[in-house]
Structures are given as C-alpha cells and as structure tokens.
Amino acid sequence: MKRLIAFAAVLLTAVTMMAKTETVPAPGNRLYLTFSDEGGVATYSVTYDDVLVLTASRLGFEADFGDFTKGLTMGQSKMQFHDATIYIKGGGKRTQNGVRYTVPFTNAKGLEMKVIFEMTSNSIAYRYEIPRPKADNPKCGVIRREVSSFNFPEGTSTFLCPQIGPMTGWERTKPSYEEDYKADAPMTVKSQFGQGYTFPCLFKTPLSSPEGDTKASPRGGSKGVLWVLVSEIGVDGSYVGSHLSDYNAETGYTIAFPQAGENNGNGTPFAGISLPYATPWRTIIVGASLKPIVEASSISFPLKNKYDPTTEYKPGRYTWSWLVWQDESINYDDQVQFIDLAAKMGFEYCLVDNWWDQRIGRDKIEELSKYAQSKGVSLMLWYNSNGYENDAPQTPRDCMSTAIARDREMAWMQKIGVKGIKVDFFGGDKQQTMQLYEDILFDANRYGLQVIFHGCTVPRGWRSMYPNYVASEAVLASENVYFSEGHAKSEAFELCMHPFIRNAMEPMDWGGTIMNKYLSRDNKSRHRRYTTDIFEMAAAITTKTTVQCIAMQPNNLEELPQFELDFLKEVPTVWHETRFLDGYPGKYVVLARRNGDNWYVAGLNAEPQAKTLTVKMEEWAGQTMSYYVDDPKAGPQLRQLKFDKKGQAKVTIQPNGGVILK
Secondary structure, X not given: OOOOHHHHHOOEEEEOOOXXXXXXXXXXXXXXXXXXXXHHOOEEEEEEOOEEEXXXXXXXXXXXXXXXXXXXXXXXXXXXXXXXXXXXXXXXXXXXXXXXXXEEEEOOOOOEEEEEEEEOOOEEEEEEEEOOOOOOOOOEEEEEEEOOEEOOOOOOEEEEEEOOOOOEOHHHOEOOOOOOOEEEEEOOOOOOOOOOEEEEEEEEOOOEOOOOOOOOOOOOOOEOOOEEEEEEEOOOOOOOOOEEOOOEOOOEEEEEOOOOOHHHHOOOOOEEEEOOEEOOEEEEEEEOOOHHHHHOHHHHOOOOOOOOOOOOOOOEEEEEOHHHHOHHHOOHHHHHHHHHHHHHHOOOEEEEOOOHHHHOOHHHHHHHHHHHHHOOOEEEEEEEOOOOOOOOOOOOOOOOOXXXXXXXXXXXXXXXXXXXXXXXXXXXXXXXXXXXXHHHHHHHHHOOOEEEEOOOOOOOOHHHOOOOEEEEOOOOOOHHHHHOHHHHHOHHHHHOOHHHOHHHHOOEOOOOOOOOOEOOOOOOOOOEOOOOHHHHHHHHHHOOOOEEEOOOOOOHHXXXXXXXXXXXXXXXXXXXXXXXXXXXXXXXXXXEEEXXXXXXXXXXXXXXXXXXXXXXXXXXXXXXXXXXXXXXXOEEEEEEEEOOOOOEEEEEEOOOOEEEEO
C-alpha cells in the first residue's frame, strides 16, 4: 500500500507548558482528529473537508481503582499504518487503508489509560485500553461511568430514537428499542422519556464551521453539509450496553450506562472488568453525503469472530404465520400450510412462533420438523429469554436463561433438525444481559443453530463477532403494522429511515415483506396496508439481513400476479456490495445491491408526492432492464427500462410506493 509522504508530514503538534495538543489525519487527508489534555481533561475533536464535525469532546472514565476524567497528562502518541480487511457475511471482503493512533494518558496518581483511535477515510473508532498497574494490583475493577462524549456544533439537527424507562410498557418488557424515530429535530429538544437516545444516532451538521473558530480545521474553514453516524461496537459479556444521554449545551451527548431498574432491578448498571482490559469501540462515520453511512463497510474492521462456526450457516427466506394470523395460527395444521407455502416459494425456513410447546406440543413439533424437511424446509423456533427480566408470559419460558436449560433444549433441537431460534423479551443492557446474549449465541453454535433476537437491544458489531448471529429486531417492526392503523400509515417513513441509521450498522429483522392487502387472515377485514406491493418487494432489498422474512400468506399464491411471485421466489438475502444512490432519512431511499454478478436497484418513497429520479448504473449502460413499478391507475407493473450509453435512466416512485430494477 502506498503511503503518501504528505500524510505523515501534516502531523501538527502544539505543546505549551501546561497542555499538549496533536492533530492527525486519516487516510485520504479529508478526515482529521485532534486530541488534547488541556486543563487536565482528555478531549478529541473532528473535522472533515475543513468543516468542524465535533467540537472538543470528552474522553475518559471513572473506576473504583482510579479517576481518568481529570488531572490527566497526555504522553507521546504512536501511529501505525495497516490494511483493514472487512469480511462480509455470506461472502466477499474488502480492504481499506487504515491507521491507528495510540494516545497514552496518565492520571494524578500515575495510573495509565490508553485511547486507541482506529481511522479510515470516513470513520473513527476509539476505545480505552487499561493496563494492570505496575504493582500488579488491582487485577479487577468496576467502571462506574464514562465521560466519553460527542459534542456537535450549534445548529446540528438530529435523527434519533428515544430510550425509554425500565420495566415499562406491555408486561414490563421495555426497554426493547422499539420507539419512534424523530427526523430533523434540533439538539435542544429533550428526549421523549428523559432517558436519552438509543444507538445508532444520526446527525447533520450545520452548513459551515463557526465563524472565527481557528481550531475548526488545520487547513482553514470552508462550507459543507456533513452527516455523522455515532454508535458503539464490540460490546460483549465483559461490558454493558450503552446509549447517549440527552443533549447538554456544554458537553454535548455523553455515553450513558444502563438504568438501575433494568432486568427487574437485578444487577448493577456498572461494568465489572478484569485488568488489563479494552473497552468496546465508540464509532463515528462521517460523510459529505449519506453514502459512507449507508454503505458503512468501514465500521466493522476492528472486530473479529470470537469463535469458529460448527457448521455452514445458510442464508435464506422464511415464512411466518404469526404476523397476520397471530396466536391462533400456532397449531399443527396452520403451520403445515406455511411450510407448504415456503416449499412452493423455494424458501429455506419456516418460523414457528410463541406458545408452540403448549399449542402444538413437543412430540408434534418433532413430527412437524420431519414434515418440513421432507419439503426441503427447515424449522426455526421461538423462545422467551426469561428468566426474571420481565413479565412476558409467552412460552417456552426458562429454556434460554441458564446453561443447563439451553444445553438440554438445543440438543433436542439439533436432534429433530431445527436450524434456528428466535429469542425474545430481554431485560435491558446491563452486563449480565450482554452475557446472556453471548452465552445464547455460543451455545447455539455448538448445536448448529442460527440466532435472531427480538424484544432486544441493538446489536453492536455482532455480525462480525458471532458467526451464527443473524439479526436483531431492535426497531418498531412489522408487527406494529398489524397492531395499529397508525403504524401501518407510518410504515413507509420507518423503512425509509432505517437504511440510514438502524440498518446501516447491523442486520435488522424487520419481520416481513407483507403481501396481504389487509392485515387479516381473510385479507378483507381490519385495516389495510398503506404501501404498494412494489414497495414491499423493494423493502426486501433495502432491509438488510441474511435470513429475511417474506411474510406471505397462503392466499397470496392465488392473489398475486405471477411476476410478483417470481420475484419473491428469487430475491437474494446476501449482498456482496452496496451502493447508496439517492435518498434522505424518512423521505426516500434508492440503493443498489450486488449478489454475485447480479445487481439489483430498489427504491422506496415515503413522501406524499411521486418522485422522479435518475438512476446511474454504469454496468447497465445500453442495456434494457426489468423494471418493477407502480402505475397510479393500473397498479403494480413489470416493464422494461432502457439505460442510455452513460448508464442512466429515469424512474418514478409513487407515494408509499417502490421501484425495482434488475
């Protein structure tokens, strides 16, 4: 890899008698990071294309063995170039230029922490490395809080989801990361429940750096619109899951630990660690457009698999009776219908939801699994994670909460040919719950089971850490389209939001490409679906997970046009490359995704008027592509669309509608 001499030459260090400040570049010399110990406080700031992205933001933590929030002295930083290899689940990899800066700080008692910054051309990830003291004690400790913060310039607008209080909501199952996003909100607006915001968090900076701010950039000020996605990755059973505090005018947003009342009050909100220790990564993706955020490949490179897979985990599609037919469908005969539906569509899986142990019974589940396998379909089974975390009554309960129970249950599933589990209703973000997630994943891998989590926290780099991890819900998902007409009306807004935030970071089990016109078994009663068929089909592409729910109903086989059925039979779930083509959070999105040698373009529109856009795909120059489009009068259509010699063609996306090109 070529190293530009200018890259290293731009290191700017300003040392005074009391403080040290250093400014360093990322590969490409567009992203700059400044770190300092001014006033005995560790801070960092970020610029991109000469625009201030983050003003001085705090670094450090407070532990029972030492205070690393004040009285700090910065030592000599070290720089190391490396190639960051990013592996894509399902196949493919990329290599990016990366650089690591190790910045040591010593507190007033002579104890050391190191801040490790990993940078690519569009991203920064940082964490704390905590050595064991020279006296060899303590060997363990408790981190009580972090002061890690993200301090954005005045005028920044936000796209955030609020954190809710513990043991609230239905059967005291919250927080479950299923609240409403707000788009284009000012930072000064308090979160809905007074508990801050859940990761990931999207921000849009002002058009220019503050006038007269000489620290805005090492190369002077200029104007520009910047997008920033903030999150965390690498969280496992050795730490807590965090979120962002409410905005503070002086410090910005600060890392917040779990609430004391989570997990029914059991366990502490602190992180118990063994020294030496390295914390999870705090992550920042920056772009002059939304492209690096939606494509988001650079954010995974500091992570590695924590164990090897015991089998080859197959991607695929699954049918799911519960979304529309609900609890009454959890019986043997109805599940046979959805197995048959999966077989006719060529889908790989069928998910049997809650209460199966009581409504079908274990002996009949064994029989059902054999029947499914005879049709070329594998079962996935639903489980309640409890435990003691909340009051969710659905069974099977107490099968996933202890190692002994899991071992017995998973051995049985392996014996009867079950290939995956969906585990629901977790209790919060405390360390013991992070341990439960990791334990379920590790034990499931021993028995060749893939895992989907629902009623859960957001995943934090887990696709790169656990080979049998599939996806998490952690979003106001498709079941709410069933429960409420209001949510059905907002489905387009939600699915035009997630490619930029929730699904940009990690796989998302939205829970269904819904093809019924009405949210009912007879497809005539209750409220209707407000999105078009093409919207739902396109959402199977814009929503990213390797095991995707295609929430068809048996009646759809007779009701849908053949071209829709044909598309759903072959839609991939593994994408080897993603390109952001156009969009704005909550309004519309157009993505191109590649499976092997085949490109698909999918667009969604949540705005009240039709949107005409130019799609640019050089690979399709001069070619005629299949064009799935909504006609305002004739309904869903399969047409042909010719791309010009430059690889451009115009498409129109109707309100609550979609387009697909392939």
